[in-house]
Amino acid sequence: MKMINKMPHLTLKSSGLTVLLAEQNVRFTLKLSDYGYIIDDGRICYHGPVRELISSEEVRKTCGL
Numbered sequence: 001m002k003m004i005n006k007m008p009h010l011t012l013k014s015s016g017l018t019v020l021l022a023e024q025n026v027r028f029t030l031k032l033s034d035y036g037y038i039i040d041d042g043r044i045c046y047h048g049p050v051r052e053l054i055s056s057e058e059v060r061k062t063c064g065l
Helices: 002-006 009-015 026-032 050-055 057-063
Strands: 035-040 043-049
Touching (some): 035 050, 043 050
Antiparallel strands (some): 035 043
């Protein structure tokens, strides 16, 4: 987590580089992301732009947001 907090987010974003981050802390990763996949029991149960994910009552309830 400490390494990720130090990543130059704006530099990565402006370069067009895509980073795949697998992390259990949903709140933390959604703060860093533009697009997300939420996986449960090995299956993608939700995916989409982060704004849509966090505005979904179902996603918030499932993920404890």
